[in-house]
Amino acid sequence: MNYLREVRKQYENYPYPFRDPKDEKKRLLTTEDSFLEKINHYCYAGKQDFNNYRALVAGGGTGSAAIFLAEQLCRRKGSEVVYLDISKKSMEVAQKRAAIRDLDNITWVHGSLLELPELELGTFNYINCVGVLHHLEDHHAGLQALGSVLAEDGCMGIMVYGRNGRTPVYQMQELMRLVNEEEEDMQVKVENTKRLLADLPPSNFFKRSEKEWLSEVEQYGDIGIYDLFLHSHDHGFDVLELYDWVESCGFHLIEFIGSKFESKIGYEPQTFIRHPALLKTIAKLPRPKQQAIAELLSGLIQRHSFYCSRKTKTIARLDDPDDVPFFLNPVPLGIPEMIEKSPGRKISLMSPDQISLQFLPGKHSAAIFRHLDGRRSLKTIFNRVRKEGHGTKVSNSELLEDFRPTYDILSNIGWLLLRHHSVQAFTSAALLQERVGSLRL
Ligand SMILES: C[S@@+](CC[C@H](N)C(=O)[O-])C[C@H]1O[C@@H](n2cnc3c(N)ncnc32)[C@H](O)[C@@H]1O
Known part of the structure; x- marks a missing residue:
């Protein structure tokens, strides 16, 4: 048996997260790592066309990532998704969802990711493994098993829990292990948890921050309670252990690449420290140590979501005039309009992480944003800016430098990305859902 018996039992009884297949008719759920445009920007310097592309969803659960990837990849030539999970019940939910969407580009495999080296599924360009590896007895063996089927230039989108940010949850798990020591019945364990949750003293460590967590319980009921408080194997990582x-x-x-305090800027000391001398000292440390400082300072990182690969320098950079800048849908809160309205003034905005940011747009930024439509390359945008300025002499490299501070801020929070102009534009989640709306179901 190549998995933990208790973990399988949990996910057969409480498929996580709860999903009602009927909801597929109404909406497409997106998962943060699986936007093709994001994978392209971070892992392929913007140059992946996603034709003949194979994605594995390892520990696919009730199917959200498999479905989102399959919806996107069914529009590319020869591409497919393989779903893998040890829980038959979860796989059945995912299969029902895919059937409603009429998706036929998913291969379904019931098995453990630790068996991947022997399963003969071929190699994969992308592996999504979200919320799974921290539940294995040996997370090294888990990541190595994924690596055994990853193409040489492939990449992975992974999420594991953050130890520091989940401190209150780990205290509750410890408490419930003690309370339920003699209890075998899973539902009685859930009921015991509810009894305690209803009456936690105000001094209790979890009680002090329960608002942050209870949405999980409200959304998923008993399934959420089991996953949060009663999991038999849940290993949180801090940043240094993760690296x-x-x-x-x-x-x-x-x-x-996370959201809610867990994007790139949530891991940067300058987001939380103002003192210039202290910042200068910290800046001399290796990047993982700087990120570990931010993690301990903010206390907000409950999950580490990240891309990894065997290659370095895979992130698209603002240097190639043939790159197309675009907003990851939907276009956020009137940024181009704000820049247009306040020439020469600092713009303040709130990141999706609720971190407040300020930046000073360059003097050509308003004109650049007027022509930024997600389809034009920087070269074309710059030509239009020059034309609009009645033949201004400003060069491509000057315009690039003028745009860079604005681009850096917006790309650091994952709003503005790049793709090479040779790559076909990506379809928005809203348009992907239109296909399902037009099916006769
Ligand atoms: C918390 S759920 C996450 C599901 C999904 N990735 C998501 O983000 O919605 C964890 C899933 O991992 C699966 N799992 C746990 N150990 C596994 C293993 N060794 N191989 C494959 N799947 C596993 C469980 O059955 C469960 O469906």
Whole structure:
């Protein structure tokens, strides 16, 4: 048996997260790592066309990532998704969802990711493994098993829990292990948890921050309670342990890509520290140590979501005039309009992480944004800016430098990305859902 018996039992009884297949008719759920445009920007310098592309969803659960990837890849030539999970019940939910969407580009495999070296599924260009590896007895063996089927230039989108940010949850798990020591019945364990949750003293460590967590319980009911408080194996990582683990398995951590305090800027000391001398001292440390400082300072990182691969320098950079800048849908809160309205003034905005940011747009930024439509390359945008300025002499490299501070801020929070102009534009999630709306179901 190549998995933990208790973990399988949990996910057969409580398929996680709860999903009602009927909801597929109404909406397409997106998962943060699986936007093709994001994978392209971070892992392929914007140059992947996703034709003949194979994605594995390892520990696919009730199917959200497999479905989102399959919806996107069914529009590319010869591409497919393989779903793998030890829980038959979860796989059945995912299969029902895919059937409603009429998706036929998913191969379904019931099995453990630890068996991947023997399963003969071929190699994969992308592996999604979200919320799974921290539930294995040996997370090194898990990541190595994924590596055994990853193409040489492939990449992975991984999420594991953050130890520091989940401190209150780990205290509750410890409490429930003590309370339920003699209890075998899973539902009685859930009921015991509810009894305690209803009456936690105000001093209790979890109680002090329960608002942050209870949405899980409200959304998923008993399934959420089991996953949060009663999991038999849940290993949280801090940033330094995370880097050690990823690197010891032969991978390079490309970037953190989470939301809610867990995007790149949530891992940067300058987001939380104002004192210039202290910042200067910290800036001399290696990047993982700087990120570990931010993690301990903010206390907000509950999950580490990141891309990794064997290659380095895979992130698209604002240097190639043939790149197309575009907003990851939907276009956020009137940024182009704000820049247009306040020439020469600092713009303040709130990142999706609720971190407040300020930047000073360059003097050509308003004109650049007027022509930025997600289809034009920087070269074309710059030509239009010059034309609009009645033959201004400003060069491509000057315009690039003028745009860079604005681009850096917006790309650091994952709003503005790049793709090479040779790559077909990506379809928005809203348009992907239109296909399902037009099916006769
Ligand atoms: C917390 S759920 C996450 C599901 C999904 N990745 C998501 O983000 O919605 C964890 C899933 O991992 C699966 N799992 C746990 N150990 C596994 C293993 N060794 N091989 C394959 N799947 C596994 C469980 O059955 C469960 O469906």
